[in-house]
Amino acid sequence: xxxxxxxxxxxxxxxxxxxxxxxxxxxxxxxxxxxxxxxxxxxxxxxxxxxxxxxxxxxxxxxxxxxxxxxxxxxxxxxxxxxxxxxxxxxxxxxxxxxxxxxxxxxxxxxxxxxxxxxxxxxxxxxxxxxxxxxxxxxxxxxxxxxxxxxxxxxxxxxxxxxxxxxxxxxxxxxxxxxxxxxxxxxxxxxxxxxxxxxxxxxxxxxxxxxxxxxxxxxxxxxxxxxxxxxxxxxxxxxxxxxxxxxxx
Numbered sequence: 001x002x003x004x005x006x007x008x009x010x011x012x013x014x015x016x017x018x019x020x021x022x023x024x025x026x027x028x029x030x031x032x033x034x035x036x037x038x039x040x041x042x043x044x045x046x047x048x049x050x051x052x053x054x055x056x057x058x059x060x061x062x063x064x065x066x067x068x069x070x071x072x073x074x075x076x077x078x079x080x081x082x083x084x085x086x087x088x089x090x091x092x093x094x095x096x097x098x099x100x101x102x103x104x105x106x107x108x109x110x111x112x113x114x115x116x117x118x119x120x121x122x123x124x125x126x127x128x129x130x131x132x133x134x135x136x137x138x139x140x141x142x143x144x145x146x147x148x149x150x151x152x153x154x155x156x157x158x159x160x161x162x163x164x165x166x167x168x169x170x171x172x173x174x175x176x177x178x179x180x181x182x183x184x185x186x187x188x189x190x191x192x193x194x195x196x197x198x199x200x201x202x203x204x205x206x207x208x209x210x211x212x213x214x215x216x217x218x219x220x221x222x223x224x225x226x227x228x229x230x231x232x233x234x235x236x237x238x239x240x241x242x243x244x245x246x247x248x249x
Contacts, residue, residue, distance in 0.1 A: 003027060005221065009034045013098075017044045024055045030221055031058040033213070037098045037241075038234040045238035049231045059231030060217055063106045065175050066229040067212040070204040074169075074178065075110040083164035087112060087143035091160045094152040096131025098241060101147055104160065105138075106229070106237045113141030115240055120247045124149055132248055138240075168195055176206050 007029045009019050016039050020032060032052070038061050039045040052059045065071045077083070089108060093101040117139040124133040133149035143164075150157045160171040171178040179199035186192040205212070219225040 003029075005030045006217065007032045011035075013037055013040045016040075017047060020048055020051060024051060024057060028055075029057055031060060031217060033060045033062060033217065034231075034234075035062045036234075037102050038231075038238050040098070042238050042242035045235045049235050052231055058220070058227065059234075060213070060220075060227050061229045061231065061234040062213060063103060063229045063234070063237075064206075064209040064213060065103065065107055066110075067216050068175070068204055068206060068209055069212065070202055071107075071175065072228070074202075078111040078162075078164075082166060083162065083169070084166035085142050085164065087140075087162060087164045089143070089145035089160060089162045091145060091147045092150055092157050093133075093147060094127075094150045094155070094157045096127040096133060096152075097136075097147070097149075097244065098131045099127070100158060101133075101149070102237055102241060103158070104145075104147060105240055106234070108138075108140070108145055109233070109236065112143060112145065115140055115243075118243055118247050120244075121146075123248055127152060132245070134244070134248055136244060170199075174206065175204055177201060177203050 004027065007023050007027070009016055009023075009032060011019050013035075016034060020034070023029065023032060034048075039048060048059065078087075089112075091101070091104040091108075093104060115138050119137040119139070120134055121137055122135040124135060126132050134147075135149065136147045138145050138147070158174040162169040162171070167183055168181045169178055179201050181195040181199040183193050184196045186194050216225060216228050220227050
């Protein structure tokens with residue numbers, strides 16, 4: 001096999017570390033794209049970041065919503081104080097905290113700041129007897145978020161509601177659409193404020209999510225942009241997942 005610029009690791013998560021080691025032992029790619037979750041354990045995530053640095057290869061992680069344009073605009077709007085502070089979020093996830101809940105944990109890191117405290121409300125079960133499904137409260141620098149599991153065997157669910165002093169966001173259908181309500185003055189009771197009756201609806205381009213991943217990688221390799229989700233940012237998510245697991249154990 002000849003040399004190549006990009007390697008894609010889309011094997012089961014327990015084989016991520018071994019696969020990356022095999023790739024860099026025989027080849028010298030410029031970048032390795034790794035499927036989420038980044039690893040199954042914190043020490044494996046740390047090792048992958050170490051290997052990448054030693055071999056001078058970049059890592060991108062396939063947390064797909066980090067790359068989609070409407071999501072990136074949403075992060076920018078929240079960070080520019082369009083929702084206000086503090087923020088409260090409720091996230092509904094199925095199919096395990098590591099597998100699907102980690103998407104929300106990574107997504108919230110774009111605008112909630114660092115986590116300062118973890119509270120386990122209920123240990124829950126383990127999806128597929130492996131991936132925990134706890135009900136968790138995470139206290140951030142800019143607010144707090146609640147992660148609530150639902151049973152995947154009934155139906156898949158990946159939805160979120162974000163509330164701030166200046167409005168409300170509802171995030172539907174795995175991120176295919178979100179609604180944004182702004183605050184207005186009640187037309188009758190002028191001393192009261194309420195949400196506008198009709199939200200601004202944004203339809204995302206999640207049907208092309210993998211295109212945007214590779215578009216960002218291409219821009220990065222051509223020196224036009226930074227990676228939207230690299231190994232270091234995925235390591236932070238892995239560290240937080242590890243802390244949650246420690247609380248559960």
